[in-house]
Amino acid sequence: MRDLSAETRIGLEALGLRIGRNGGTLLDVPRLVFDGPGPTLILGPNGAGKSLLLRCLHGLIKPDAGQVRQDGAPLGPAQKARQAMVFQQPVLLRRSVAGNLDFVLRRRGMVRATRKDRIAALLAEGGLSDKARQSARSLSGGEAQRLAILRALATEPDILFLDEPTSALDPAATLAIERMVLRASAQGVRIVMVSHDIGQARRLAADAAMMQGGRVVEHGPASEVLETPKSEAARRYLAGGLIL
Amino acid sequence: MLLILQGDAELWAIVLLSLRVSLMAVLISAVIGMPLGAALAVSRFPGRRGVIVLVNALMGLPPVVVGLLVYLMLSRSGPLGVLQLLYTPTAMIIAQVVLVTPIVAALTRQVIEMLAEEYSEQLRSLGVSRLASVPTLLWDARLALVTALLAGFGRAIAEVGAVIIVGGNINHVTRVMTTTIALETSRGNLALALALGAILIGIAVAVNALVSAVSLRAEHEGLTHA
Numbered sequence: 001m002r003d004l005s006a007e008t009r010i011g012l013e014a015l016g017l018r019i020g021r022n023g024g025t026l027l028d029v030p031r032l033v034f035d036g037p038g039p040t041l042i043l044g045p046n047g048a049g050k051s052l053l054l055r056c057l058h059g060l061i062k063p064d065a066g067q068v069r070q071d072g073a074p075l076g077p078a079q080k081a082r083q084a085m086v087f088q089q090p091v092l093l094r095r096s097v098a099g100n101l102d103f104v105l106r107r108r109g110m111v112r113a114t115r116k117d118r119i120a121a122l123l124a125e126g127g128l129s130d131k132a133r134q135s136a137r138s139l140s141g142g143e144a145q146r147l148a149i150l151r152a153l154a155t156e157p158d159i160l161f162l163d164e165p166t167s168a169l170d171p172a173a174t175l176a177i178e179r180m181v182l183r184a185s186a187q188g189v190r191i192v193m194v195s196h197d198i199g200q201a202r203r204l205a206a207d208a209a210m211m212q213g214g215r216v217v218e219h220g221p222a223s224e225v226l227e228t229p230k231s232e233a234a235r236r237y238l239a240g241g242l243i244l
Numbered sequence: 245m246l247l248i249l250q251g252d253a254e255l256w257a258i259v260l261l262s263l264r265v266s267l268m269a270v271l272i273s274a275v276i277g278m279p280l281g282a283a284l285a286v287s288r289f290p291g292r293r294g295v296i297v298l299v300n301a302l303m304g305l306p307p308v309v310v311g312l313l314v315y316l317m318l319s320r321s322g323p324l325g326v327l328q329l330l331y332t333p334t335a336m337i338i339a340q341v342v343l344v345t346p347i348v349a350a351l352t353r354q355v356i357e358m359l360a361e362e363y364s365e366q367l368r369s370l371g372v373s374r375l376a377s378v379p380t381l382l383w384d385a386r387l388a389l390v391t392a393l394l395a396g397f398g399r400a401i402a403e404v405g406a407v408i409i410v411g412g413n414i415n416h417v418t419r420v421m422t423t424t425i426a427l428e429t430s431r432g433n434l435a436l437a438l439a440l441g442a443i444l445i446g447i448a449v450a451v452n453a454l455v456s457a458v459s460l461r462a463e464h465e466g467l468t469h470a
Contacts, residue, residue: 060365081371094384104370104382146283155370 016066038206142173270279281352302346311409351392
């Protein structure tokens, strides 16, 4: 289905990542490689370290040990500039909907006329054209998250991280977000998304990573991880998920 | 009341001078206090906690003491005596700036620190460094900052101790509403004192109404944290 060739996408690699607190281990990822073509979903129960891993990959948290490599190079400002992240709770600037996009485009040095066109195109893509002048903080949860994704895409990232972007949304809003994610993926953006929704993983993921206790217990093609999991942890999690 | 209605020239000159001095003082305090408060909110250095406590404490400076200190600075034998600013509106502005700047800085620090916490990861994700985030934070906190400035204005316009010391309450030169009220009351000229008192209260009410209107709008648009 999603047969975009892998070489159009930037590869991402985590090596020996470790974060500990008070003698315990919060994150312990010896080696994790994202080089497949489609969206990657990171699954696991609360406290498994999914969000922590995502923040390490994005450079928001510096691990105690290990490193992240992007396209073969260690994560630095140039690499981070090619990444974007969408948070569980969208953090929108206290400006208009268009103003939130303009903020990012202006930072990228785009001239006013070009910005205007780009904003219009982005808003149309997210179905927010009629809300351009409205205060971003007055959007509904689903609209706010759509705007957060548009703002992330406005940076034209090679890699887009999403941290449970739909966990607070209803099915219709979730579907709209998933469509945007798939569209971005089809355009060549590497998607790395944290979720605890197994149905969502089935709908989106080309490959899936299962986390538990700060470790990646399983990573492979989504069909294998989700349908015929090898690890006991993944089997338990999927079983629990199916009952839900 | 008749004085107000008749548009007594002397009375309005006093009111205008009061407004001019206090608005100027608030403007200068904003230029100094807002970047200072914002920088304090986002920066991390040893002793930062202490500086915050100090700025917060300066909010409660006794006006009379500020008046005395500014007087000593500006008096003929003081370090700034050559400027010959004592007993001028400029001296009154300086005294009010000293009183209002800590208020603006402390309230700005509070507002910006909360906002910075909320924005922190998002701005870092977008590649905005801590210090580069200050203009963004100031702009996004604009409505809360207007409230801070109005609070500063309220303090400046109602203040009497400092301006009477450094201004000298000279007729037609440095006589403002509060100092006139103090003087005319002691002289038994209650009509003028009452008229000015009514205007001063009117300004206080207007400023407060403005503050609540602004915060109501802020809340409505989801611009505040509450």
